[in-house]
Amino acid sequence: MGAEMPSRRAFLGAFAAGTAGLAIGFRWQEAAGQAAPAPVTPMLRSNPRLDSWVRITPDGRIVVLTGRVELGQGVLTAMRQIAAEELDVAPERIELISGDTAQTANEGVTAGSQSIRFGGEALGVACADARATLLGVAATQWSMERAALGVRDGVIEGLGGRRMTYAEAASHVSLVRPVDTTARRKPPMAATLIGTSMPRTDIPAKVFGRQVFIHDMRPEGLLFGAVARPPGYAAKLVSLDMDWARGLPGVVAVVRDGSFLGVVARREEQANDAARKIVAAARWQDGAALFGGKTAFDHLLTAPAETRTIHTTEAGPAGARSHRAEYRRGFQAHASIGASCALARWDDGRLTVWSHTQGPFPLRGDLARGLRMQPDAIRVIHAQGSGCYGHNGADDVALDAALLARAVPGKPVRVHWTHEEEMVWEPWGSAMVVRLEAGLGADGGLASWAHDVWSFPHSTRPGGSSGCNLRSAWYLENPVPPPRATDGALPNGAAARNAVPIYAVPGQKVTTHFHAEMPVRTSALRTLGGYFNVVAAEMFMDECAALAGQDPVAYRLRHLRDPRLVAVLQRAVALSGWQPRPVTLGRGRAQGTELVGTGVGLSKYKNSDSHVAVVARVAVDVGSGAVRVQRMWAATEAGRAVNPDGIANQIEGGMVQSASWTLMEEGRWDGRRMTSEDYHAYPIIGFGQVPAIESVLIDRPDLPALGVGEGSQGPTGAAIANAILDATGRHVPEVPFTPERVLAALRA
CATH class of the missing domain: 3.30.365.10 (Aldehyde oxidase/xanthine dehydrogenase, molybdopterin binding domain)
Known part of the structure; x- marks a missing residue:
């Protein structure tokens, strides 16, 4: 994965002479100017004690604590980088404790692409406070200005060759106090660790078979x-x-x-x-039989639901014509x-x-x-x-x-x-139905946009104030039932996550039809409703572009006002060698026995986090309807990159998972329970089916870090869906796009 980052070389060279003998990190802060304090992160409001984030032991150990946990996403590597950066110590000196209710801060659930954005920011401020406190001890004892001090790997250095370890400084001050939330983190130009691709600390033990699981x-x-x-x-x-x-x-x-x-x-x-x-x-x-013997989609559309309009904007002029479409997604595991x-x-x-x-x-x-x-x-x-x-x-x-x-x-x-x-x-990812309706002006532009979503719950995790969301508690003689499921409110949303359009369209309306009762237990699957809302909206966008006779990329750019989305879209299509042309509905792009097409997908996850654009090229077998993804390209912008390689892991891994969801994964059930109990009944993507992926990162050190863990699933599914539309000219309304469904669309 490539990365586009501002060069620090010239500034480093100009400053090197003035920092001889002292740690670059602290001197950078003095030269580059202090970073402005950020708003207090919720993690510090709920976990204000400094020693719940960082401790310096008498024997010199530097202990950093985080309530976030390692799920294979590399979060503990990034947390180590953040702590080491702010404390001016080598990353390997950090002793990291994670996810222990007897020791660490309560940071809730490691989910929602929030670990770096909120947990990382809290840890960074706490470590910056600890470093400033320890420097203050040395400054007082040596009667020196703080500007005259530096830190080299946890050793404070001053004029005249004076040295004091963090452990010595910590013996004169207590870190058992509230975090000073005004503590200033290093400015981005001062960073020597953040922004680099530090190797994952959790990988070696897994590769060499050590007992870490x-x-x-x-x-x-x-x-x-x-x-x-x-x-x-x-x-x-x-x-x-x-x-x-x-x-x-x-x-x-x-x-x-x-x-x-x-x-x-x-x-x-x-x-x-x-x-x-x-x-x-x-x-x-x-x-009783599940869904009363109906299909899940019939149940969603006909059973009583909680209907709420959760987003509206002022209407503009009426469109000259309208377009409507319905999309469906089955249960996924x-x-x-x-x-x-x-x-x-x-x-x-x-x-x-x-x-x-x-x-x-x-x-x-x-x-x-x-x-x-x-x-x-x-x-x-x-x-x-x-x-x-x-x-x-x-x-x-x-x-x-x-x-x-x-x-x-x-x-x-x-x-x-x-x-x-x-x-x-286990809890399954909810089946969903999305209906979209748009008004198109005489010039083909979008004049209105309505998004309706029917869904079961997307989060029934533990953590409520009543009841118990652990299945076996419901079967006890004295059962503890679950609390009534609720739908997440915007801006993050749950069923309606990413249902608010990212495009500038007057007359927006988003409505949810929420089923709190779930015959099949559902809960959080990566992105919650975000994946399918993006897939549906981006499929619909391509259909509107086709009706307008316009290239899908140009049509998106016409309706975008967010320069960060424009940047990732332009970068992804340039990377892919996109050839502008409109999609022709009803006619495919034949290439021998295959239909070949290219599609694009775009999203800003949760309308607040990572900006991701994906382009996919697929081949559709005209005889069987089987879809093969040949290649994918992606561009990501998520503010300040802590570990670019870690971002690549998340984005590219999410693209592979999304390809599996989009083409293969769907649960089945009988009257009593789910029956998709193995990889024959519930196939997932194999190594031989993973396409070549090329992705780039647009690093923005001047902006806060945003979540990336769930950023690529929606636009990847949408890019594949739109590539099928481009290849076949046919609307395939139901995910996953199995050969049977694609073939039925071809023959329609």
Whole structure:
């Protein structure tokens, strides 16, 4: 991935003579001018103590703490860079503690592309405050101006060869106090670490097979647990012969609490085998059929929903004609290759849980409600697991482990879901329907825009103030039901995330039709509703451009007023070698037995974060309808880049995931539960299907860092969709664009 960054070389050379013998970082700050203080980040308002972010120990250790957790996105590498930059120490000297309810700040959930924007800013201010405080100690003791001091790898240096380590300075002052939120971070031109592609700190252990994942943990005395799942989501346990179940090989304990059934055994295969036999032997009572026997789309469009108009703008002149379209997206899964896992241990009425949750503190709160105990009697420690970017089974399995470990106090119990269990019982990404209507003026320009979205919930994570969003709590004899699901409000939104158009159109109207009741449990899948709202809106934009007889890129530029969006769009199309021409509806672009097309997608994630443009080239087999993505190009601008390579990881990885969603992924169900329980029933993209990707980063050190983790999914799906439209001239309304659906559109 390329990067376009302002050169610091000339300024560094001019300044080098004046900084001889002192650390560049601090002198840069004096020469370049202090950075203006930013508004207080919400993370510092809720976690104001300085020692909850940074500590200097008497033996010289520099301990940095973050409530954010590593999900494979490289966030801890970026946090290390930020801390090392502001403290003027080598990154390898930082001892980083992450996601532990007994030690770190409560930063909620690592989600929503917010880690660097909010967590990184808070950590940067706290570390800047700590450095200024320690420099103040040296300045006072040496009777020197702070401007005469510098820092070299955690050692304060002054005139006359004076030196003082951070540990020595910290012995004279307390960091157990509120953060000074007016502390000024280094200006971008002073940075030597931020803006560089520092190697990921989490990768070596994974490459060389060290035991860093929760699945690898084997504490002494470990026992294994498994849950005997009901045959359907609404099924209830009628009876079970407990004595027979306790006699199964290796079984240490059988746990029954209402309709919750589980076993603890000496070996993992014994626990799983016992759970399967118990399910078969138990008597269950089935519940009502999912969706009342309808399709999910029929249910969304006909069942009672909460309808709200959440965004409007003043109307302009009426359009000369209108265009309407409907788009649909099926249920989609996290489909993690490594299924969810947790360890739990009870000691004297206190519970410790090791989990790959994205939110240790929210999980602790829901565990407390589900187990009917006080939160301060529970400690949740994050351990890395298979990444999911959303609400998969990680939180649910933590309660499973806790319920089973309660039967064997003093013993750690490990519960590792099977892949089938993960697929069937984790929360799914919601099915959605989007209807769009636009008025077009006589010149083809957009005169009005209406966006309606029907959806189930996009976030039922732990973390509410009541109820319990952990599945097993609902099956207990004394159940703790979930709180009523709500839809996220703008500007971030949930179902309506990215439904507000990024284009300058008068007469905008966005309406949501929200179904709080969900026959299939749904929650956060990467981008929430943002992916599909962008796909639908950008498909619609290409159709409007085609009706106007205009090139899709030129049509977008005509309606854009945001120069940052203009910049990424122009950069992506230049990178791809885009050839301007209008899409011809009803006629494809033949090339032998294939139809070849190129499409573009554009978004500003959440209308507030990363600006991303993607161009895709696809080939459509005219005989089968199969779509092959040949190549993709992307341009990203997300303000100040902390780690450009980390941004590339997120953007390009998101493009691959989006290609899989857009072409392949869709869940199926019967009357009782989801049936897409393996990669045959729910295929995901393979290495051989991943296209060549070329992406560039437009770095803006002068602007605040924005979230990028979910920025590329929407525009990638849209680019693929629009490339299919360009290739075939046909509207394919339902994601994923399977061969059957594309072929049906070709024959329509």
